[in-house]
Amino acid sequence: MTLDAARELAAAELPDGRVLTVRPATVADAEAALDLIHAAFRARPVVGDRPEALTDDLASVRARIEHGTGYLAFIDDTLAGLVMTARQSGAMRLGRVGVLPEFREQGVASFLVEVVLEHLAAAGEERVQLLARKEFPQIQAWWGRHGFAPAGDEGNCVVMARSLPVAVEVPDAAAMRSLGTRLAGVLRAGDLVIATGDLGAGKTTLTQGIGAGLGVAGPVISPTFVLSRVHPPLADGPALVHVDAYRLGSFAELEDIDLEASLDASVTLVEWGAGVAEGLADDRLDIDIRRGIDPDDDTRWVFLTGVGERWSRDELAAAAKEDA
Template sequence: MTVVVRRVGPEAAAEVLAVVREAFGARPPLDPPADALGEDEASIARMLSVRGGLVATLDGVPVGCAILDVGPDGIVLRRFGVTPAAQGQGVATDLVEAAVEAATGRSAVRVVAREELPETVGFWERHGFVVTGRSSPYVELALWLGTTFDTPDADTMRRLGERVGTSLVAGDLVVLTGELGAGKTTFTQGLGEGMQVRGGVTSPTFVIARVHPSLVEGPDLVHVDAYRLGGLDELDDLDLDTSLDSAVTVVEWGAGLAEGLAEARLEVVIERTVGDAPAEGELDPRRVSLRWVIGK
């Protein structure tokens, strides 16, 4: 049997709701009842419109799901469940791994479990989550994530960008900071591969901005070089053929300038891990720090 986990949005509300009802309906009666049992297709679609969710299929049949929500310092998993017939097949573990990928750059993945279900609490603890709080009948758990990555070469930088690209949704803003030659464009190339957009990503220095349309009905990638922009007003004059609300916008040299483009942003800072440039023929490693910021 083959488990496949895919990222979904509001369009998958019906199949997510079906899994939620089957998974949560099979659990022992709780007092108060689980909020999940009161969901309908419209409420699930609203939840999925924030950052989407995950659907796990077993041989093509939806058997597991999780909705991704945003917390102050991480991603919160909501409506995490696996249908009874699919339990014991590794579906839940695959969902956790996909959720960690989706939380790249954030400090934690968080969940809330019921204290009446010790096996559920134990599942999260076996996957590295630790209890951070209790408010009967709820148990709060978190898995702490790294936000700093060493990238010894361009391929590693590109793969990190690809991982980040798979976690982004329409309306996201990425602000890249780093000296000339730090690897900002290489990171963005990987990001474009993760998003599956058209066209090879190159430095936008001479055109200020490029739009790379999605090849998979996802968000477009808007790649901006803010080095020669006098302010955000000039971005409006670029006559981009896509809306920033429906695209992922990546701004090189954007610190102190691009923050007003969105309510939240991923700040990517790329630095050399050594003070001086390497000698000829030696590697030039970088350290990449990722930080999600809400507000200005």
């Protein structure tokens, strides 16, 4: 994912071969955005008050785009979804989150929200919130699955909020190793790290930096064919257990490696662990590495998300700084 001023922010291929892309909205998109808002919100069940979004007109949508930020999702060349953001009462808020009825249940909303949250994180935002109407518990549940939790009430709505990941721009492999070395400074025995990213994104390179920072025996290479490698410490400190879950399809298969035996005394890093390794511990550090759309650009964006009471966002942000 490129997270700069480029027109296209992210792209993904759907199972049927169509391409889902996300880009920022411009004022020229206001009319199409208005049509999408009305179509998406008219299709929702009628419960309680009429949605405020149906009162939007061209001028109000144009003003939102001019003074806030809009993001559009396309399937091939057809507009499919929209999210608006704006700062309100000192907080960054999402609003007008909608997907055309014919494109629902295809992952458009989840992908669009993921891109928007990462774009906001890369811009330095630390927290984001939204309003979910109390009459729609299923919508509150959907946002809950995306990391949002109730944070208060506002009229007939629940305020839902979440912290954003720490975003780090990494220009090359040397910088990726350096980031890993800095992160090792906040890791301790018992920590679980789950690293995700496409092939060649830099997961093993980051792990090499973590291994160097922990001071463990090497070399640290991808354990694809042996599933896991244990790197003992060369001095005081925890071992590094390096796991590759690429060929594992479930937590049950991961349990066969018997990682629990070494978990408390080691730092355990699982590549390709999303959706597989979360059951190993209540607290974990999620590391998501994104490549740019341009294949000639080596820049990566690394997103650090601490899950559970063990992790402090401020601690991760401090470790992410090059002068940390």
